[in-house]
Amino acid sequence: MNDSIVLDADTPFDLDATLGCGQAFRWEKGADGTWSGTARGRAVRIRQDGETLSFSGADEAFVTDYFALDLDLNEILASIDTDPTIHRAVASCTGLRLLRQEPFETLISYICATNTNIPTVKKRVRLLSERYGTPLPGGAHAFPDAAALAPCSEDALRACVLGYRAPYICTTARMCADDPDWAARLAGLPYPEAKTELLRFPGVGPKAADCILLFAFQQYEAFPVDVWIRRIMRRAYLPHLNESGGMSPKEYEEIASFARRHFGRYAGWAQEYLYCVREDDR
Known part of the structure; x- marks a missing residue:
């Protein structure tokens, strides 16, 4: 590794929890504990040994920004630590941070993520990158930008197991290529208006929109609800919800609105901590 950062004692950070909790799809952990991935057009390797982060392919400013090391995580966790359920999640996953991801990649990735599992999403994103992204050192490929995907045919994209x-993705890439300021404009909007804008893209529903807002636009009141989060919210907070069956748009909004009232302006951080311990809620 070329560079390193020694974290302050009051800067909790858990690299494994952060990269392993499903918010980004371009990272893999090696047998030696080193994570390799691509982010914002860089091929990056990073590992954590105690309070030391060692990395290559990026500089300190990039690592600090991408991993949100400039945020006061203790303050955020104190803000959301409102009940025994979230307290257990915070205690178990302290150091998990929300990444600051590139908007177009996040938009396309979460269209890829609908109705499937994380390994399949990773495969789709990897194939898109290998076929249409810029080559990077070490054999990696950057995620393609909107201009690179916009000319692709539906048949060509289906070869990336997109179904x-x-x-x-064809339509969304063309919309973004035709409107290069879309992300900057969306970043300046309040949460409700930003979500409405994202829902214009085909394939983006309420949950995908909330993920994109949370992970790419730092709209921390966004609270994505999937089957895991619904299960936790029903057990711990909203017992009147049906135990089984699909989730209607009305129920989705009920859960998300409750979470924003209960956890406050960092509800999205609470969501990620609850998701991190989802397997404990079986």
Whole structure:
């Protein structure tokens, strides 16, 4: 590794929890504990040994910004630590941070993520990058930008195992290529208006929109609700919800609105901590 950072004692950070909790799809952990991935057009390797982060392919400013090391995590966790359920999650996963990801990659990645599992999402994103992204040192590929994906046919994208999502990604890439300021404009909007804007993209539903806002736009009141989060919220907070069955848009909004009232302006951080311990809620 070329560079390193020694974290302050009051800067909790858990690299494994942060990269292993499903918020980003371009990272893999090696047998020696080193994570390799691509982010914002860089091929990066990083590992943590206690309070020391060692990395290559990036500089200190990049690592600090991408991993949100400039935020006061203790303050955020104190703000959301409002009940025994979230307290257990915070105690178990202290140091997990929300990444600051590139907007277009996050938008396309979460269209890829609908109705599937994380390994499949990783495969789709990897294939898109290998076929249409810029080569990077070490054999990696950057995620393609909107201009690179916009000319692609639906059939070409289906070869990236996208299935019914191929036309959604075709149209979304063209919309973004035709409107290069879309992300900057969306970043200046309050949460409700920003979510409405994202829902214009085909293939983006309420949950995908909340993930994109949380992970790419730092709209921390966004509270994505999937089957895992619904299960936790029903057990711990909203017992009147049906035990089984699909989740209607009305129920989704009920859960997310409750979370924003209960956890406050960092509800999205609470969501990620609850998701991190989801397997404990079986």
